Amino acid sequence: MIEKALSGSRKYYAWLAFLLAVIGFGVFAYIRQFNGGLSLTGMSRDVSWGLYISQFTFIVGTAVSGVMIASLCYLRDKKQYLGVVLLGEFLSVAAILVAILFIFVDLGQPTRVLNVMLHPSPQSIMFWDMVTLGGFLVLNIFLGWVKLSAEKKGQEAPSYIKPLTIISVLMVVVIHMVAVGLHMATTFIYPGLSSAEYLFSGAMAIRFVATAFASGAALLILVCMVVAASAQFKVSDKVIQLLAKTSCIAMIIGVIFYILQVNIAFTNDMTSHQASLLNLFVGSGGQSGIAPFMWVAIALAALGILLLLVPGLRRNKNILLMAAIMIVLACWLDKGLASSLGEFMPNSFGQITDYAVPINEIAVICGVYAIGLLVVSVLYKVVFAVVKAPCADSSECIGEQRKDV
Amino acid sequence: MYKSGRVLAFIAVFLLLVSFPFLAAFGNAGSDPVYDLSVQTSDATKVKCVESTDYMKSSHMKLLQQWRDDVVRNGQNDFISSNGQAIPMSLDDTCLNCHTDKEAFCDSCHSYSGVTMDCWDCHGTNSPDAKK
């Protein structure tokens, strides 16, 4: 079936060529980094994890959440939700690959990466991160491909697909637990105070997972809208509304628990908890640090929730598009930028180390994202060729006409 | 054959790429490595050879890896050689103490055979060109 990705319209080839060019820049930039050391990034002794890892945390949460919702829909009604579950599975394949690549480009000694497998360390949460992500990647490739093959042959998916889909849903839960565990294993220190109270709170864990689901569902909505416009592959409105409602509720939960965290910290006068939050929202020592991004994130989140909450607004395609973008952006600003970087500032001496992002680092990040986009484009091309989605706004969607291949 | 023109063309390109190293070096047989395994220290009486030359030729990489793990991870200091000597396990202090010219001793064979060593990323500080 992969041969379907090799032929397409002019636009398709142009898109692939563009992606390959970006990947080329990224590879070139990475070679420079490989030879010159990680000094070619904005990282420093104080901010030892930078944009690479923050992209990783954002992508992992987002990727697995979207596909979990889609898989749950699929388990309810295979016919109707085949399109969206395939989109979700292949999106998560590309996203997990991107996440793994972000870890790889972040390593100081990448040629030694196999040490993680040669010397397994079950006490390390990072080991379990690698195991679960790797396993989830393989599982999703397998599930998506088998479903697609079955659809192409005009058959029902084989019987083992259902239990494997359930396993994939459970694995998402495990991956979230591992991701939260990884986040909590990090400690950030301010003058005399550690971030323990801020990080080790249950509210933090729930917020982490809730925003992952919010951005995951929103991203899947965006994907569905993009493929509807560019490839005329329409996913049913019912599913999109379900995703929108999920995203809205998840974001509300996330915001509530953030407010709860602030409340806990300030009403109980928990000094170090307060310090962490103040550092994120106000900055420190006269410098605003990461604060502006946090406030923008709050504004976007509030607006996004509002737009998704009101049914009349939510059903409007353009407003839905804007709302989904806002949610994804708000979560990215929070998780992919502010929380990851802001927690390193100020350092133990009370200084805010600025993170000046060099072009090289941006190029590598763009290259990695472009690889993800390439994988998703190729896989989606196959999906579009095999699965016919004739629905416009009716509730039936998939399966009547199959392209003869 | 389906699309035979394209297939044959790409096969030709592939063969060219794969044989490129041989084509590029055509006619240059290269010379054998000039290595010098002699010991360069006046203190040769103090420490006899760690193991026989034949053993070292075949297994020096395994020996060094074992030394590395024993010193760093197992906290051991001395190696009991096959003739009963207790030898401190140290690249800088033991090996390079006698075989001081790393170019003649190590690089000559390793460059020729194309086996990269990353020892010198960190070790070798007691040689004159330590900063290289």
Place this chain on the structure above:
Amino acid sequence: MISRRDFLHTSLAIGCTGLGCVALSGCSTLSASIQTGQEKDNTAMSAGRFGLVVDVEKYKKSASFSLIASVCHKAHNIPRIPDDKQAIQWIREADYKACFSEAERQHVGIPSLDVKLPVMCNHCETPACVTVCPTQATFKRPDGIVEMDYHRCIGCRFCMAACPYDARSFNFVDPKPYIDQVTPNYPTRTDGVVEKCNFCVERLTQGLEPLCVEASGGSILFGDLDDPTSEVSQAIVSGTVLTRSEELGVEPGVKYLFREGHNND
């Protein structure tokens, strides 16, 4: 005639099996002929748990941090990186206030002192860095020292994120060009690995104390925390002892001693 699909599937299967066999063949156990011995070296220092005690007031009076730092950094081939943000530091100075939280100080009745204290890796009893290292490149020795295996480190820097004491440094560049004066017979590190204080293990095997202890003019003590007769154990009971970020429960091996009847300086 085999179909293209079946041909691809079969060759993939054979290829993977072949690769697997090749990979596994490299896993031969090291030859049994390599023996290593633990020669009972009488000069080597040993301990149940090595620890350090900083006598704060004595340190303030008689120690020079620049001397201590230069001795440590020179002997271990620590580079001087031009970009301050990416500096490598095994031992640093920290403001007294930054070391101990206000609550801690008030609780034990110690006033604020105007002093900068030496801070280094605490060689914790339950080190967070060891728990999170995905390759066990950082590990805890039986004698309590948290060691680094620079050969195995993949440079993921999770240990740096997990360490609550900011004790670790990463080599953002190849350090060798930035070493002022290379100390022979001690290795450097390479770019892409994390490093930190190692309680001068190389000196301990020769029965010598760590360099910071030696250069501290008697204000930093070193010894076996598990041995009640050692210098450090006796020092600990002679006054009030604080460790950094005690509430985290990792039980640091570096203690800061405040003797009775201290002055408000």
